[in-house]
Amino acid sequence: MVSLSLNQWTTRRWTVAEAVDGCVRHGLEAIGLWRQEVAAQGLAESAKLVRAAGLRVSSLCRGGFLTAGGLPGEEGRRAFAAALEDNRRAVDEAAELGAACLVMVVGGLPGVVPGEPLSGPVSRDVAGARERVAEGLAELAPYAGERGVRLALEPLHPVYCADRAVLSTLEQAVELCLPYPVEQVGVVVDTFHVWWDPRLFEQIARAGERIASYQVCDFLHPLPADVLLGRGMMGDGVIDFAPITRAVLEAGYTGDVEVEIFNADVWAADPDEVLATMKARYAEVVLPS
Template structure:
């Protein structure tokens, strides 16, 4: 009789620890105003959030920083910067680093951007991303911000992200100290790679942030906004959890779901179903 009770207690403790690592990514409730989102998270007992640059800029950087700080919330990441194919990439990324530091987050997510207009030079674009991160890394380090390279699913390589695989992201990150440049583990973008789990398990402190979203089928017309909540699709979340645990990652776990249908629902409702989905995969 005692053994099942002990196992149940251990499961409950583990579940509590997992919930304490939960971070609500702002994009999951895209139309929820920042003030309302902060109030909703506080009411729900959520003390970590991931913010996006556009709504922060709309509300005001200083006001946003004060709002989350006064509410007792921790900003786990700022999303996103990168887009190194654009002419103003250098200045914009330095601004993003400054914004991350002002918000008190230690992690800035980088989406590398696609091919320059009219270009088919994929290898050249990837070399440029590596060079660009090399130029930015010292500035980020001075600000106390880690650049978290996010490999996106290969279907985004042309227009959004020429860094498509874990290996490509790690090859760039490993040119720098781990505290300066790391890699984002996003289940939505990496689930298809049959070699990635064992590589994640060996990544150690290179894992800068861990994000959850599910791959649902059939693919919606708007693929970019057709992700599922954890547990709604075909991603083996448990396998990813095991891999990041083996790597020693004990940081925040963000739920970042871009879904047009989800965005139509009230923000607090979105937060509630997100928490339910998060709990269900542990």
């Protein structure tokens, strides 16, 4: 039976220590952590806090951004080497935390910086960028496997293809997984990013035991000016969650259901109220009847 997990970014102003305490007070069994917050708390201290509280780490976010290697010449080679090194560190952190998976946001077009105007060299070769992702995965999957860490490829909504993820569909993510053992590489099913896909249910079934993480939040309408913050509390947008959850469970997923919301109003709210609402909406909206 799946259980509810708090992704730390949903209560963004909480530290790791505060988020762990909040999970315990609200009766949650798992937490999804972010690397920068873990670094601020301290890796060893974060691991100690989670274990002392009896929580599971449902995911560590994030690795990826492997596409910088698509820039020409020495700049591209240096960028790719730096990305691989950062991802190896992320794998080591996930191992220390005992995370169920390391979420991989693979990166957008080389030279495109999230949230910034185009400047400097930019590659428009989206097929080549996807090849860089495959090359990076070939380097990282064995390293992760040796450390007992599962890489989880997250397809993002196509609106983020230019700057954050050249993987836009679950089908693309599953295809990249296939050369690797299931315990090394899996996929993330995030409702915000994949709800629109006409082949979603077919691909969830195909992914099967490759599903390493199931993340939920709603797709708001209208989207805000900053589409990164267009995630809403379940039930506040347009997604029909129950059929997706049912499909994920029927595919064999037994992990945690992680609520990950990027939303200025949610971040400004009392985190305890956010958790209370999150629990109620999980029962009312996310779980199939």
